[in-house]
Amino acid sequence: MPIAFDLIPYLAMKNNKLLIGPGTVVTFGKENKILQSSGILVEDDEIKEIGEWKELEEKNKSAMMLDADGRVIMPGLINAHTHLYNSFARWISMPGEDSNNLQNIPDKLQSKLERALQVEDCYLSAVVPIIQGLKKGVTTYIDHHCSPFYRDTTPLGCLDEVGQAVIDLGVRACLCCEVSDRDGEMITLSEISENERFIEMTRSGHGGGRLSSMIGLHSQFTCSDETLEAVRQLDSYEKAGIHVHCAETLSDVEDARSRGFEGAVARLAEFNLLTEKTILANCVHLTEKEIELISNSSSAVVYQNAVGAADIIKLMKKEITVGVGTDEISPNLLGDFKTSAGLQHHKKKYSHAGLSEPIKLLTEGNPAIASRYFEKPVGMIEAGSYADIAVMDYYPPTHLAKESFDEHLLSELLNSDAMHTICHGKVIIKDKKLKGNFDEEALSELAKEHAEDLRQRII
Ligand SMILES: [Zn+2]
Structure with a gap:
């Protein structure tokens, strides 16, 4: 493929550590725990620790921080x-x-x-x-x-x-x-x-x-x-x-x-x-x-x-x-x-x-x-899993708890955009924008040209 794009991670991580929070962490997995006022510590490509925000922040002052500003933090x-x-x-x-x-x-x-x-x-x-x-x-x-x-x-x-x-x-x-x-x-x-x-x-x-x-x-x-x-x-x-x-x-x-x-x-x-x-x-x-x-x-x-x-x-x-x-x-x-x-x-x-x-x-x-x-667990927020995380732009109107998660998800959380999206420990979407040197509009135009050319070949 002659189109070369070089993804530049938005955050040059200090000590390869990234701290995401504070927010309501929804872990997925069998327990699907809902953790209020919490955060996630990422090191390299994996989740290292999930915990109460103030304590986590205090312990990891050297880590680069990604502000979730009280939103819902889920697995990618x-x-x-x-x-x-x-x-x-x-x-x-x-x-x-x-x-x-x-x-x-x-x-x-x-x-x-x-x-x-x-x-x-x-x-x-x-x-x-x-x-x-x-x-x-x-x-x-x-x-x-x-x-x-x-x-x-x-x-x-x-x-x-x-x-x-x-x-x-x-x-x-x-x-x-x-x-x-x-x-x-x-x-x-x-x-x-x-x-x-x-x-x-x-x-x-x-x-x-x-x-x-x-x-x-x-x-x-x-x-x-x-x-x-x-x-x-x-x-x-x-x-x-x-x-x-x-x-x-x-x-x-x-x-x-x-x-x-x-x-x-x-x-x-x-x-x-x-x-x-x-x-x-x-x-x-x-x-x-x-x-x-x-x-x-x-x-x-x-x-x-x-x-x-x-x-x-x-x-x-x-x-x-x-x-x-x-x-x-x-x-x-x-x-x-x-x-x-x-x-x-x-x-x-x-x-x-x-x-x-x-x-x-x-x-x-x-x-x-x-x-x-994959080598490590995927799609769950737990220590040892790949650091694939979505901070969803959702502020709930009622308490978000284990018992009410389903209602929150189906009523509005599923309509929400991701504020930040992280995969393999790298921030790819920040503040709803694709990072790196991608030109999304140019890519879309190029894709449209190819799709039209394809359409002409088969109709
Ligand atoms: Zn199919």
Whole structure:
């Protein structure tokens, strides 16, 4: 990618120490503690201490201070399933298309967009939504990339481009690219090798702890049994796990049944592709036996506002780790979450569904899932975790306590901007502005030029 951006951390930290506070610290994790008048001490890339503000300030006078001014201090948010490249799909509409049948999509605009993505598109379509996400407190992405013909335009890998956007902006991401049989054997093989290559790179230290990777599978109906077996045989499979759309539509299930399996999850199980490193996106249509298979394997499910709503409450009762993503084009995890949570309210028809249970996906599920792919815990405010922190511009009208957190989150906290966003111990957004030598407007203009050029190639 010829566009070189050098992120300059806003604060030259004294002794590599950064003190953030005072404010109401919301820790996330199983306990999700709410700590009034508190602060966080960061050293290098990790959280060292959380404590009462005055005491913490007194002990750490040499540290650089980032003023939270009494706001809410949360972990940086995790988008557990998304497609950053889909920011280039914001001009697409598919009138009249039956979106309940994903098998219709390959010849439609969405698939044309994926096939037309060139090297700079992969970078620019990721950079812009990452900036937008940072302004809403999102610091980690588990991204599912798809650009099967990018090799026509570069000797580099498509994941290098998305990864460079992640590196340049200072965020954290676990990347993969979709393997499918939609475009012939040569493309299938190149997609498999791209995943393998990038897994080796990140395991060798590329990204400095902020990049990780998996093996991506599009959906099972686009993958033959031979392709699933080839993925299972990869040396990198056990270490990295797979990230796959699963049982989102009935057509995916019917395809698995036509091959002799009980459903999409049962087919994955038959190929030994369910492990604790597996991420199953969507899971709308599951049998009781398949829910047991997921539970026994410790694979994770990621819920989102997709084609139908998974029964997350049922999955959570089976002790399945369930997280939440945005799946499509919105970089605003919390904004999108309001719809996802509301879908549960509608589905279950009782008041807590859509309130406390989906919120656990944000506070417990996403940190548990993301932490499987990085060296230190991610998405929680606790000593030893990566220092990914969002100071949200929210002053509550009532006492913010453990018992009232859900109400605060759903009523207004989720609409708030991030005042400051920190990832890996570096301040990236300060006072709602992107630091470093980025020219956000110029990037947006460049992205628009590339998106328009892409549109002209496929309409
Ligand atoms: Zn998806």
